[in-house]
Amino acid sequence: MLQVSYIREHKEEIIKRLAIRNLDSKALIENVLTFDEERRQLQTKLDSAKAEMNTISKEIGNLFKSGEVEKANTLKSKTSELKETIKTLEEGLSEKAEGLKIELYKIPNVPNPLVPKGNSDEDNLETLREGEIPTLHKDALPHWELAKKYDLIDFELGNKITGAGFPVYKGKGARLQRALIAYFLDKNTSAGYTEYQLPHLVNEASGFGTGQLPDKEGQMYHVTGDNLYLIPTAEVPGTNIFRDVILNENELPIGVTGYTPCFRREAGSYGAHVRGLNRLHQFDKVEIIRVEHPSKSYEALDGMVGHVQNILKELKLPYRILRLCGGDLTFASALTYDFEVFSAAQERWLEVSSVSNFETFQSNRLKLRFKNGEGKNQLAHTLNGSALALPRILASILENYQTEDGINVPDILIPYTGFDKID
RNA sequence: GGAGAAAUGGCAGAGUGGUCGAAUGCACUGGUCUUGAAAACCAGCGAGGGUCACACCUCCGGGGGUUCGAAUCCCUCUUUCUCCGCCA
Numbered sequence: 001m002l003q004v005s006y007i008r009e010h011k012e013e014i015i016k017r018l019a020i021r022n023l024d025s026k027a028l029i030e031n032v033l034t035f036d037e038e039r040r041q042l043q044t045k046l047d048s049a050k051a052e053m054n055t056i057s058k059e060i061g062n063l064f065k066s067g068e069v070e071k072a073n074t075l076k077s078k079t080s081e082l083k084e085t086i087k088t089l090e091e092g093l094s095e096k097a098e099g100l101k102i103e104l105y106k107i108p109n110v111p112n113p114l115v116p117k118g119n120s121d122e123d124n125l126e127t128l129r130e131g132e133i134p135t136l137h138k139d140a141l142p143h144w145e146l147a148k149k150y151d152l153i154d155f156e157l158g159n160k161i162t163g164a165g166f167p168v169y170k171g172k173g174a175r176l177q178r179a180l181i182a183y184f185l186d187k188n189t190s191a192g193y194t195e196y197q198l199p200h201l202v203n204e205a206s207g208f209g210t211g212q213l214p215d216k217e218g219q220m221y222h223v224t225g226d227n228l229y230l231i232p233t234a235e236v237p238g239t240n241i242f243r244d245v246i247l248n249e250n251e252l253p254i255g256v257t258g259y260t261p262c263f264r265r266e267a268g269s270y271g272a273h274v275r276g277l278n279r280l281h282q283f284d285k286v287e288i289i290r291v292e293h294p295s296k297s298y299e300a301l302d303g304m305v306g307h308v309q310n311i312l313k314e315l316k317l318p319y320r321i322l323r324l325c326g327g328d329l330t331f332a333s334a335l336t337y338d339f340e341v342f343s344a345a346q347e348r349w350l351e352v353s354s355v356s357n358f359e360t361f362q363s364n365r366l367k368l369r370f371k372n373g374e375g376k377n378q379l380a381h382t383l384n385g386s387a388l389a390l391p392r393i394l395a396s397i398l399e400n401y402q403t404e405d406g407i408n409v410p411d412i413l414i415p416y417t418g419f420d421k422i423d
Numbered sequence: 424g425g426a427g428a429a430a431u432g433g434c435a436g437a438g439u440g441g442u443c444g445a446a447u448g449c450a451c452u453g454g455u456c457u458u459g460a461a462a463a464c465c466a467g468c469g470a471g472g473g474u475c476a477c478a479c480c481u482c483c484g485g486g487g488g489u490u491c492g493a494a495u496c497c498c499u500c501u502u503u504c505u506c507c508g509c510c511a
Contacts, residue, residue: 044473054479
């Protein structure tokens with residue numbers, strides 16, 4: 001959520017930069033400013049009405065104390081009108097405040113100047129491509145066939161137990177999952193991130209904190225009996241660690257990493273592109289989250305990109321980095337880099353990580369601040385990224401590392417799997 | 424799940440209807456003193472709104488109510504603690 005004060009002071013610039021997202025925000029911005037203006041006017045009126053009430057109340061107290069009951073009662077009868085005024089003003093104020101909030105919720109983050117113009121993923125800017133795309137043997141299979149052939153993942157069993165999109169990993173498939181999680185966590189902690197084990201269900205307040213609520217409610221599984229939500233990403237519990245927190249400047253930066261399963265309803269997505277591990281209702285992901293000083297957040301973003309890059313290099317997977325265009329940028333992000341790995345048998349690039357700087361967009365909602373050098377509370381910047389999401393990494397390992405007589409395990413993972421070949 | 428107790432500033436902890444945004448201690452910041460540090464002493468020290476700046480308004484777990492007036496009384500929700508039950 002953008003700060004109203006920022007909108008007030010940078011109106012034209014914001015409108016101009018939101019156009020990068022193909023968003024004509026003029027009316028929206030005007031609306032916000034109108035609500036804000038009206039809200040402040042009512043606030044001022046309400047404040048002075050309350051001040052008057054406070055004065056009278058004090059006076060009444062004093063009159064009672066000095067035994068002037070008559071006078072006190074006269075004064076008392078005067079308050080009813082004032083009370084009515086206050087009530088009306090309060091109602092008007094909360095209406096305006098609510099209206100302001102609703103409008104603010106509609107405005108996405110202002111893109112960083114680096115964000116290219118564009119409408120869809122086709123306009124994303126490829127900034128780097130690295131790694132060798134393997135030449136597969138003639139009978140090479142896509143990962144869902146490989147999973148079946150080597151008995152690594154049982155999709156049908158998942159259908160039986162739960163439903164589509166809840167695969168069952170078994171044997172070496174399960175072990176490979178565990179190996180990847182352990183490897184990712186090790187990489188992240190040695191880069192300075194503190195490992196957390198976080199709840200997989202969150203309350204409403206957390207949903208609002210990271211912006212899944214109120215708009216994206218339909219994307220999460222909702223446990224209605226207890227009004228809790230299954231997390232769609234560790235970003236939700238991980239970032240809400242810092243909800244309503246005021247840090248000391250010297251505590252920055254903070255790095256958090258955690259493995260969680262992620263639950264997404266993904267309503268309405270079916271078809272060839274969601275086969276196998278490509279899109280699931282439940283999947284595993286290791287996330288990295290940073291809280292940064294505003295002056296350092298872009299440096300930190302580059303650092304995170306380098307970190308993810310390093311992991312993909314170690315796994316020897318062919319990958320590319322994309323700087324997302326305005327049309328593909330997520331609502332809360334100011335700048336996002338996507339990582340895609342080439343899945344040789346499907347002959348497709350698969351998104352495996354998304355690294356973003358949210359600047360103050362999340363922290364404004366979260367009320368995540370730090371005490372700056374002047375002793376003032378200032379919103380911190382938040383960033384996060386996947387390091388990494390498992391299913392498509394697994395898919396591309398299976399596909400890219402397949403040979404005629406089995407699937408090789410990437411060298412870096414062998415200490416974690418305890419085997420070097422799936423056959 | 425049942426019974427009881429509680430929730431106040433970074434922490435501890437006073438405060439049961441008016442002068443309380445809130446005593447006191449600790450922590451923290453600045454100063455005096457000191458070669459330096461410690462101690463001692465002095466001062467400052469929660470958050471949000473509002474204002475050019477003041478004034479002013481709001482916040483004592485969340486929400487609602489009673490009252491001229493609520494940290495204090497009532498209702499409700501949440502959380503914590505103790506006991507019982509259940510349990511990996």
